[in-house]
Amino acid sequence: MTETWILLGATSSMARAMARHLAVEGANFLLAGRDMPDLEAQATDLALRGATNAKAARFDARDAQTFAPLLAEAEALAGDGPINCAVFVGSMPPQQSIDADPSLIDGTVTDSFTGPARFLQMLAPRLESRGKGLVIGVGSVAGDRGRIGNYVYGAAKAGFATYLSGLRNRLGRSGVHVMTVKPGFVDTAMTWDVEGMFLVASPEQVAAHMLKAGRKGRNVLYTPFFWRYIMAIIRSVPEPIFKKLSV
Numbered sequence: 001m002t003e004t005w006i007l008l009g010a011t012s013s014m015a016r017a018m019a020r021h022l023a024v025e026g027a028n029f030l031l032a033g034r035d036m037p038d039l040e041a042q043a044t045d046l047a048l049r050g051a052t053n054a055k056a057a058r059f060d061a062r063d064a065q066t067f068a069p070l071l072a073e074a075e076a077l078a079g080d081g082p083i084n085c086a087v088f089v090g091s092m093p094p095q096q097s098i099d100a101d102p103s104l105i106d107g108t109v110t111d112s113f114t115g116p117a118r119f120l121q122m123l124a125p126r127l128e129s130r131g132k133g134l135v136i137g138v139g140s141v142a143g144d145r146g147r148i149g150n151y152v153y154g155a156a157k158a159g160f161a162t163y164l165s166g167l168r169n170r171l172g173r174s175g176v177h178v179m180t181v182k183p184g185f186v187d188t189a190m191t192w193d194v195e196g197m198f199l200v201a202s203p204e205q206v207a208a209h210m211l212k213a214g215r216k217g218r219n220v221l222y223t224p225f226f227w228r229y230i231m232a233i234i235r236s237v238p239e240p241i242f243k244k245l246s247v
Helices: 013-023 036-049 064-078 095-100 104-130 151-174 203-215 227-236
Strands: 004-008 028-033 053-058 083-087 134-138 177-183 220-223
Touching (some): 013 036, 064 083, 064 104, 095 104
Parallel strands (some): 004 028, 004 083, 083 134, 177 220
């Protein structure tokens, strides 16, 4: 049965890579985001790669009026088939910019946590009624511990990870799986010009890892795998020492 995928933030590098993997399987797509010309071009490309259907759809995490039409379109496209959703939405202004203008917190939290969470909350009963589906929520290793370099973004992703944990508990009772993904440094537009990055992964590598792990029923995925160990070390540093570090 053909899968229908809602990709929130479909213009991100990781979303594009995931869509290319899925297109050869003949999936249906709702490519959701704000840049409609880009999304429409991507839909054409995916159709050429083998997608059964690929449509551009407007989604703005800061505009809840865009949520219900997207959900209705997904149900119409899926018919009786499964609806899956992958969330790539987020924004990460430099922490220095937020320090200078605290109003930037609002958009960061909405893009990276509350907007996607509200959409998934609206999607949840539809998935429960179908009794099948996969939700992949992309968080970040930044959410594992507040660090001086990006603690507002990290706080938003920590909140999103906690939300996904609860949603996993809820939807698992209906046969729907929810996976939390915590990427390390990935070569995307969000990380351009960010200093201090190392062990940077490609979007294609991360997308393939996400799909494989999601279909195997993994609950939490660090990708690439070694970030699980890096973050375990960072979490274990005692607070009196950690607060003196610049990490």
